[in-house]
Amino acid sequence: DVRTGEEDESVLYCHRAKLFRIVGGEWKERGLGDVKILQRKDNGKLRVVMRREQVLKICLNHHLTKETEYIPKDEKSWLFHAADFSEGEIAHEQFCIRFKNLEVAQDFRKAVTDAVNNAGGGDKGTKDNACEEDADDEVVIISETKVTPEEEREATKLGLPPKFFSYRQLPDC
Known part of the structure; x- marks a missing residue:
């Protein structure tokens, strides 16, 4: 069995997005994939995780708290600072996450607000727009x-x- 570290968490939100990180004063693309808001089932703690499509490498992994501030960059994008752990050690980074359109960007912001306001109560279930998970799905490495x-x-x-x-x-x- 392949373990992702997400087995003990509920998916509160999941949608495709593009992530950028500021490097040397320039925005560099960090990844394209599904950004998820996850909540631990045992203690209710929240985190935001994003994996690059196809390779599934983590490109964003940070705790979501009331102090995490998402600032609008434009109608489809949010700026934020986070103590990111995607490279295996904590690094304070400035990110920009961009969605397909205004509606999806607003849904993400609402999901962040709802998750933070409802945090701490354990498993809150999953939302309608969460990634579908099938218990029968299994990853099989063939080579x-x-x-x-x-x-x-x-x-x-x-x-x-x-x-x-x-x-x-x-x-x-």
Whole structure:
């Protein structure tokens, strides 16, 4: 079984969004995927999590409290500061999250407000717009991409993903 760390949490909100982070005075795209507001079933604590589509790597992971302030950037985007833990250690970052349209952006802000105002009471259930979860869904890993240590070093030296040279193991076209 693959564990995501979200098994003991209820999904209060889930919608596709694009996340940006300020780096060196410029906005850099951090990821595109589903942003979720999660609530722990045992103590009611809230967090906001976002995973990049396809690779499912966490690109946003922070506690949601009354102190977390979402400021409108434009009609589809929210600015916020958070102590993010997506890279494995806490880093204070400035983010911008952008949604498809005004309605979705407002739904997100309402979900944040509702979650914070209702926090602390344990499991509140899931909302209608939460990601659908099917208990029968299972992730099955059918293969693992492997490269030699030399190929990994070469790729890293060239600024490529570590498993870039895995294509060499595939049959010719």
